[in-house]
Amino acid sequence: ATERTLSIIKPDATRRNLTGKINAKFEDAGLRIIAQKRIQLTKAQAGEFYKVHAERPFFDELTTFMASEPVVVQVLEGESAIAKNREVMGATNPAEAEAGTIRAEFAESVGENSVHGSDAPETAKEEISFFFSGLELVG
Numbered sequence: 001a002t003e004r005t006l007s008i009i010k011p012d013a014t015r016r017n018l019t020g021k022i023n024a025k026f027e028d029a030g031l032r033i034i035a036q037k038r039i040q041l042t043k044a045q046a047g048e049f050y051k052v053h054a055e056r057p058f059f060d061e062l063t064t065f066m067a068s069e070p071v072v073v074q075v076l077e078g079e080s081a082i083a084k085n086r087e088v089m090g091a092t093n094p095a096e097a098e099a100g101t102i103r104a105e106f107a108e109s110v111g112e113n114s115v116h117g118s119d120a121p122e123t124a125k126e127e128i129s130f131f132f133s134g135l136e137l138v139g
């Protein structure tokens, strides 16, 4: 079925001017970018977005990093978009990511791993509405 998923191009990637190269990977995989904006998160907003990880030892590092520089938030649409996006991103830890994936090519570490993508339909819905109103999704 056609799905929508929330993607974030993280500060390590925006800093290195990789937005276009990462978007090309999504588009080459058949995902359509139906909404996109470049924003600067506050640490509090990053904490709200990643609240499921609040008790993890890396939470402070994660939220500090996500607020350190601009991010590009986007909605990707396509057939099985959630799984397809996760395939294109590769494993969370770039050392374990398959060749050709975004994280294998661009990520610097498990923390600074260039992209985020929703992991399931319910979280995709929540994460999309965290950043976008319905009017901003133009499929």
Ligand code: CMP
Residues within 6 Å of the ligand: 053, 058, 061, 062, 092, 110, 111, 112, 113, 115, 116, 117
């Ligand atoms: P993401 O898909 O954005 O969801 C949570 C993020 O936490 C994850 O990608 C990683 O970037 C980050 N993360 C996971 N494990 C660690 C870790 N051990 N140290 C720092 N960050 C981590």
